[in-house]
Amino acid sequence: MSRNSPPVFAFWLLECLLPVQFRDAILGDLAEEFLLRASSSRSSARRWFWGQAFRSLPFLLWSLLRSEFAFSTGIAAVVFLSMAGLKFTADLVIRRWVAPAPLTEVVLAPIIFLSLSMLGGCLAGRIRRAAAVFLALMVATTVVVLIALNPCPIPVPWWYQFGFLTFGPMTVLLAPAILGVSETEKGSLK
């Protein structure tokens, strides 16, 4: 990493989450402006870059959701129902044939949940980036409802539930980029 490179993690996060139609233009603009600002103060340039990254994402994701609402919601709903079906089947199989202790069940739950989130995120993100965003919202809503219903067999600390709420949607959003199955510029697939 050169001295005048933008913050690596912020840049990577934007690369993963920015809608394809904006990605090159925005990353180029930010890199150019960062270079200008870093020539006077590198620390304030880094702060500025992080600020721009966090403030930009909601606008761009919202714009993406509005432009592809019907198609992307449909894809997200189908993927979400498939994930729910797989989770139900996995729970059934584990309870019937393995019959784990409540503690093992609590350990297994996040592993199954994150694997399914990754799979769902890849499927949805491969078709449309907006579908992965919708799916992340659906996952977050489901986790909130489940936290309210509290289906855990034993008492769990707050960070356990908070982990589901943060890592679940993040996995859905980032999995397509991490595994290299994102939608490409012209809507075709990699």
Added chain:
Amino acid sequence: MKRGELLGSLEHLVLLALLRLDGSAHGMIVRREIEARTGRNISIGAVYATLERLEHKGYVSSFTGEPTPERGGRAKRLFQVEAAGKRALQISEQTFRSMTVGLKSHWGAL
């Protein structure tokens, strides 16, 4: 522009900034122009989301510029105001002007 449909405040600012920038400009230049003239520190994401919306409405068009090393080899996306955009600005200006006629005395009291 449909009858009764006014530009949003950010759409208005972005279109005016593009006009001030003589033809075509990319998002960061538009952001700087708005910040310099209004003091509003808006995000680059808000600018691009607005430009995308304006392009969808046919008020601006975009084309891809040359990639440069300082941009990490990424091309600029340059935007320019179309005739429909200029007309939309004109209608918005007329609407606001007619709505503000005779209100200066009220502002003076504030």
